Amino acid sequence: MIELQNVCRTFTVGDQEVAALRDVDLSFGAGEYISIMGPSGSGKSTMLNMLGLLDRPSSGTYLLDGGNVTELNDAQLARVRREKIGFVFQSFHLVPRLTAAQNVELPMILAGIAAEERKERVQVLMRNYGLSDRADHKPDQLSGGQRQRVAIARATVMNPTVLLADEPTGNLDQATGWEVLKLLEGLLEQGITLVVVTHDAEIGARAHRQIHMLDGRILSDEQQAK
Amino acid sequence: MRLADTLRFATGSLRGSPTRTLLMMLAMSIGVAAVVVLTALGEGARRYVVNQFASLGTNLVIVLPGRTETSGVGPGLMSGQTPREITLDDAQALLRSRAIKRFAPLTVGSASLSRGALNREVVVLGSTSELLAVRHMEIAVGRFLPEGDIHDTASVCVLGNQMKRELFGNEQAVGQWVRLGDRRFRVIGVMASQGESMGMRTDELVIIPVASSHQLFNNSGLFRILIEAKNRDAIEQVTKDAESILAERHSGERDVTVITQDAVLQTFDRILGALTMAVGGIAAISLAVAGVLIMNVMLIAVAQRVKEIGLLKALGAPGKQIRQLFFAEAALLSAIGSIAGLALGYAGSFIIGQVYPSLPVSPPWWAVIAATATALGTGILFSVWPARRAARLDPVAALAGK
Numbered sequence: 001m002i003e004l005q006n007v008c009r010t011f012t013v014g015d016q017e018v019a020a021l022r023d024v025d026l027s028f029g030a031g032e033y034i035s036i037m038g039p040s041g042s043g044k045s046t047m048l049n050m051l052g053l054l055d056r057p058s059s060g061t062y063l064l065d066g067g068n069v070t071e072l073n074d075a076q077l078a079r080v081r082r083e084k085i086g087f088v089f090q091s092f093h094l095v096p097r098l099t100a101a102q103n104v105e106l107p108m109i110l111a112g113i114a115a116e117e118r119k120e121r122v123q124v125l126m127r128n129y130g131l132s133d134r135a136d137h138k139p140d141q142l143s144g145g146q147r148q149r150v151a152i153a154r155a156t157v158m159n160p161t162v163l164l165a166d167e168p169t170g171n172l173d174q175a176t177g178w179e180v181l182k183l184l185e186g187l188l189e190q191g192i193t194l195v196v197v198t199h200d201a202e203i204g205a206r207a208h209r210q211i212h213m214l215d216g217r218i219l220s221d222e223q224q225a226k
Numbered sequence: 227m228r229l230a231d232t233l234r235f236a237t238g239s240l241r242g243s244p245t246r247t248l249l250m251m252l253a254m255s256i257g258v259a260a261v262v263v264l265t266a267l268g269e270g271a272r273r274y275v276v277n278q279f280a281s282l283g284t285n286l287v288i289v290l291p292g293r294t295e296t297s298g299v300g301p302g303l304m305s306g307q308t309p310r311e312i313t314l315d316d317a318q319a320l321l322r323s324r325a326i327k328r329f330a331p332l333t334v335g336s337a338s339l340s341r342g343a344l345n346r347e348v349v350v351l352g353s354t355s356e357l358l359a360v361r362h363m364e365i366a367v368g369r370f371l372p373e374g375d376i377h378d379t380a381s382v383c384v385l386g387n388q389m390k391r392e393l394f395g396n397e398q399a400v401g402q403w404v405r406l407g408d409r410r411f412r413v414i415g416v417m418a419s420q421g422e423s424m425g426m427r428t429d430e431l432v433i434i435p436v437a438s439s440h441q442l443f444n445n446s447g448l449f450r451i452l453i454e455a456k457n458r459d460a461i462e463q464v465t466k467d468a469e470s471i472l473a474e475r476h477s478g479e480r481d482v483t484v485i486t487q488d489a490v491l492q493t494f495d496r497i498l499g500a501l502t503m504a505v506g507g508i509a510a511i512s513l514a515v516a517g518v519l520i521m522n523v524m525l526i527a528v529a530q531r532v533k534e535i536g537l538l539k540a541l542g543a544p545g546k547q548i549r550q551l552f553f554a555e556a557a558l559l560s561a562i563g564s565i566a567g568l569a570l571g572y573a574g575s576f577i578i579g580q581v582y583p584s585l586p587v588s589p590p591w592w593a594v595i596a597a598t599a600t601a602l603g604t605g606i607l608f609s610v611w612p613a614r615r616a617a618r619l620d621p622v623a624a625l626a627g628k
Contacts, residue, residue: 097241
C-alpha cells in the first residue's frame, strides 16, 4: 500500500547540506502496526512527514495505493492528506478558539461535507471516545488525555487509511499515555494502518513491526510474531 | 470547503482576537466615514450655491454696462471714458425680442432713510413692478411698485422686512411717509422676509420706482437689466437679441455684457463638484492607510497563527483554501468596517446638517458607493500578500511554529 523507493531528503542548513533521509526503502501494507524508533536527529520525524505528504523527497519515489504521489501538486497532495491520512501530534495541535467538537469537525469542513452529516459523525466519534460531555469545551478546559483523544477523533473522522502518530504520548503522564495508546491500537481492528514514531522503547515494542533509524537510514526492520 | 463554512471560519478567527479586529474595523470605518462626511459637506456647499442661484430667478439673463472681455486697449480706456450707460429706453427696446418674457431694470444707490427721529443708511433699489416676478420676491403687506409707465416718478416705496421693523416696529407701515435722501416717499408695501440671496440682504432694502431713483440720485443709467427668458431654450436667443438690440441703439458698439445665470451656475457647479471630488479623494487616502494597516495586522496574524495554518495543511487544506480563508477575513473586516463607517458618516452628516441648517448636507450616492468599494478593494488588495504568505508556508515548519 505504501512504498518508499530510494527516498532521500536533504536540508540546507547555512551552506551545509544535511541529509535527513538517505536512500530509504520501505513498504508496508494495510492494517500494519509499525513503530519507528531512534534518537533525535535520526530522521524519524522527517520520515513521518514524508509518509504524511507534508514533505517531499529530494529524490526517490513514494507510491501510495499504487500511485506516485511525488508528482502531485499542492491541491492534489492536500486532497490525499484529507482523505487517506490522519495525524496525531505530540502537542495535540488543537485550534484553541474552537470547541472540542469543532476541532473534530474541522477536517470535514475542509472537505466540504454538509453540516448535518458533519454533526452526526462528530457526535458518534465523541461518544465513542467518551468525550460527549466535553464537546463544547475549549481545548484549554480539557486535560491532556482528553485533548489527545479529541486529536485522535479529529484524525480519524475522515476514515483515513493511515494514521501517523508523532510521539502521541510524549506530553502525557504514563497512565494517560497508555490509555491513549490503547485507543490508537483499537483502531487497528478497523483496518487502519498505524505508524507511531517514538523514542520510548517500551511503547515502540508494542508494535508488530519495529523500525529503528539512525542518521537517516533504517538500521533494523523487525517483524514480531503477533 | 463551502462558502458558508469559509465565512464562518473567518468570523471565528476574527472573534478569536477581538482587539485586533476592532482596531482594524475602526481604521476602516474612520476612512469610510471621512469620505462620506467630507463629500457630504462638499455636496452641501454645491447645492447651497445652486439653490442660491435658483432663488435669484429662473431663466435669468443679466445685462450690465461695459464690456468685460479683454480686447486690447480701446480708445475709451485711453481717454478715461466710462462705457456708455444703459438707459431706460434701451431697456424698453429689449421687449422687441420675442424670446423675452419680462424684464426688470435695476439701479442701486445708497441714501439715508428716516422717519421722524429714526434714521439709517440703506441700499435703495430702483426698479419696476416686474422685479417681483423676475427675482421671485414676495410681498408681505400692501403691494409692490405700481405698474405703468417706466418713466413715472411716483413717490412710493416698498420697504424690506427689517427696514419696516426698525422704522415702524409693530406699527402699520403701509400708507405712512418716510424720507429717503431729500424726497418723501409713501410706503405702499413691505417685503416678506427672505433672508440672504447672493450676498444681498433683501430684508434691508428699500425699493422705489426706477425713474424716481434716477431723480433721487440724479443719474440716468441702469446698474443691471434683469431679463427673464420665455423658457430655458430661449436663453441663448435672449442673449443674442439683447446684444444686437443694444448694439443697434449704441451706434453699433457692443458695449454691454450679457451674462446668463446658467453659465454662472454651471461654473460654480463645476468648481464645487471638482472640489467635492478632491476632498473625497483626500479622504480616500485614509482608506489606503487603513488598507496598509490591515496588511500589517494580517501579516502579524499569519505569524501568530502559523501553527494553525500548518495544522490546516496537515488536515488537508490546499494553499488555495488557506488563501481564501485570509481573503474572507479581510473581506469581512472591510465589509463590517465600511458599514460601520457609512453609519458613522451618515450620523456625522446629520449632525453637521443640524448644526448648519442652511447647508443641505447629504452624502452624494457616488461617494457612498466609491467609499464602500474602495474600502472593500483595499481590504482585499492589501490582504493578498499576507494570504499568499500563509498559503505558501511549509507545513512541517509551520507545525513546528517556525
